[in-house]
Amino acid sequence: MKQFVTAFGAEPEGVWAAPGRVNLIGEHTDYNDGFVLPFALPHRTVVGASRLDSPRWTVWSEQADEQIDFDLSERVTGWGAYVAGVVWVLREAGFDVPGAQMAITSDVPLGAGLSSSAALESAVLTALVDLGGLDLPVDERPALAQKAENEYAGMPCGIMDQSASIRCRAGHALFLDCRSLDVEHIPFDVATDGLAVLVIDTRAPHRHVTGEYAKRRETCEEAARVLGVPALRDATLSSVSSLPDEVMRRRARHVVTEDQRVLDTVELLRSGRIREIGPLMTASHASMRDDFEITVPEVDTAVEAALSAGAYGARMTGGGFGGCVLALVDADAAPTVADAVVAAYRAKGFTPPESFSAIPSGGATRL
Known part of the structure; x- marks a missing residue:
């Protein structure tokens, strides 16, 4: 991943991606325990990442043209809150999250209602779970990403966006019951x-x-x-x-x-x-x-x-x-x-x- 090489001078251990989404129908029903029907877009946020030996996270964003460096003793704001929030929520859930260097790029349009924030959270979460070998089943990941956005970034969203970014399948819409979190992949x-x-x-x-x-x-x-x-x-x-x-x-x-x-x-x-x-x-x-x-x-x-x-x-x-x-x-x-x-x-x-x-x-x- 060239963005990682530019930022850190070496190839990353791995590259992960998560998509933006559109919701075919079912708006403002998710936080009311209702039903939604999103599907994932080909537009994705891509994260290149490598582990660090210490519990610090250095993150460079191509879109923001900015690098941040943080540990869990400080509160991160701006775009970095969506990254730091994922680290925080994984630690809150009892996982030993590895320190990491990360480079982020995305073609999910910002501010367009295509869930660029969930794509960022989901890509970072997937990368950290894999880097740390964390035992976190896929169907449990959206709730953690949602908690990061709700409690750390301060956005009271429902669980639809993160569910779509993590659980969608190509050629299908994701029928999600936001109470039970049961899903059905609808052609x-x-x-x-x-x-x-x-x-x-x-x-x-x-x-x-x-x-x-x-x-x-x-x-x-x-x-x-x-x-x-x-x-x-x-x-x-x-x-x-x-x-x-x-x-x-x-x-x-x-x-x-x-x-x-x-x-x-x-x-x-x-x-x-x-x-x-x-x-x-x-x-x-x-x-x-x-x-x-x-x-x-x-x-x-x-x-x-x-x-x-x-x-x-x-x-x-x-x-x-x-x-x-x-x-x-x-x-x-x-x-x-x-x-x-x-x-x-x-x-x-x-x-x-x-x-x-x-x-x-x-x-x-x-x-």
Whole structure:
């Protein structure tokens, strides 16, 4: 790995990678003990690493063009918190984490809702587990990566992003029950059906840690307390309608209906009816826009333009307030749909978006 050689003057002991992800459907359901359906992207964060004899970690990031050096006596901030958080959480779990030199590079777009943070955590975690010969089963790794982001980096995310980055399989979407953590790999080979999932980076970077994401989570948890259920996964539309606060009713209604849309999408995909998931995607977006209120004008414009240009369905993906839009399209129509979104942006004076067709890919691995 040339980045490691540049930073440290030698070849690494190994190179590991973990992908970004998009969520086909199931937004803000993960921390409500619900259901999600992400798939991994071919875009990856790559970590070259070698062991050190002392409990220190020296990390160089190509994207940040910065090197940090830390031990567990100090608190790391910025991008390094996602690396230090992984070391911390492994030590908290009782593992003897080896000191290491690491060089990091990534082609997962930052701030686009494609889970660049989970890709970084998952790549670092996979590297340290292998370097240290740690006995940590793959199905237990997402929870530790999530804890690193929640408790060290300060982002109250659910477990979906880390699960997708670590556990996804090529050609499949990951049907995850966020309560039991059971997974099922659902065939999602869009190319065979002459389809594509167009990912549109709306160029409206989201900023979750500023508080809006946390506020939505707090409202959902309060709604569950009022309803007397463990989580909104256990609520019904009828019970939600009894909530005393209108905003809380709308937030809870999104979660309950979104869980059902995930289950309906999985049933359609199991029977190979990929095109028929389009209306569920579009309904998901409407719910995020109207009930959960996490979309922004650039995102709504991209969805409307994609649908007008012939997409079977379109929706925002990710935590909201910017990020990316997914559009299910005929493969040969993808350039036309992308051009339609560009034209709509131009008419409104928005920064031009960028698009690519997503290929469902595999999870974290040693290269």
